[in-house]
Amino acid sequence: MSGATYDLLIKGGHVLDPGQGLDGALDIAVAGGKIARVAADIPAEDAARVLEIRGAGRHVVPGLIDAHAHVANGAITEGVGMGNCDADAIGVHSGVTTILDCGSVGVANLGVFPAWILPKAKTRVITMVNAGSYAHTMPGPADVNSLDDINRDALQRAAEHNPGLISGVKLRIAGPIFSSIGEDIITKAKAAASDLGVPLMVHIGDPGANNDAAAAQRRGELTRFLLRTFEPGDILTHLCTPNSGRVLDPTGKPYPEVAEARANGVVLDSALGRGNFGIEVARRQADLGLYPDTISSDLTAFGQTFHSLLECMAKFMSIGYTLADVVKATTASAAALLGLQDEIGAIAVGRDADLSIIDVVEGDFTFTDTTGQAFRGGYGLVPVRTVKAGEEFSPGWGTHPWGWLPALA
């Protein structure tokens, strides 16, 4: 092996990188953890190790990026707040090479990332801090229960002491406080993000307001206010939520602020999760041309037992999005959301060799949205092998008792 030019050669694969318009039979050579060459028919003898790709449904795509998940595993006590995933379990062992942790912890306990999570994760983990100082870790109705829960001074000190750690500020519009001072909280969270020079990501969808007409209407007003507050690069998450605060008005039309925000460079993320994916909403939005920029999982410890990022992608394929659409939404577009479009999300010479080998399986599958409504789809996606900076990882068993594929209809 000493004479080989490359450490690894992925040979004979259907390479699909929609962000760059790659879609065809290409070989990928890796050296020193970087992509060294992308071309047809690279000789096998040039590489110390060869992975040969065979089979009609097998594809090689850029390492998948989950732009909304929760991996503050060990920072949050089970039974108190929201259980978090092990980063590698939903990362490199699930076809995913980069994860954005979306505000699982606040400034008070963000230190768990540099101390414990980042040093041991093989997956690239990027962190957003919750606007609420204690996030989901304190018992209470919401992350933010008063304006004082957002501590701009502490956030600035944390950013100063931990350069590069905070890539964004996350706010959840959920909880009774938003009915009264929702605008003030949004404005303060935006100011906190601006202090740090990072984007603001905001969760819409408040199930607690669903059964109260006045509260539900307020959530709609707040979503409109939020979209007017957003600047380019800010992120709305849970685009397809069926809950109060969704982007469609009661007659099913998008608020005018949605198109304005998108034209202004605001990112629309879908983050399906346990509560925020309505199939009727997603279909209606697709009919209207209101497509999500990114597809993300919103995985938590509980969510890990019933879905995966690949299954979220398959759910969008059931609506009519193509494989290329859903791969772009989890690679090039997700990299852009992170501001890392020049570093990750593409199979390009000189970049880290982050690659996902996946099987696209045709079948008659059944899915369930977060309201409990079942729907059918024609594709399931299965991770086969993941390469992160040249290092290979095998997938785990999968999210379901039977493995990775969605349930059969």
Ligand SMILES: [Zn+2]
């Ligand atoms: Zn989340």
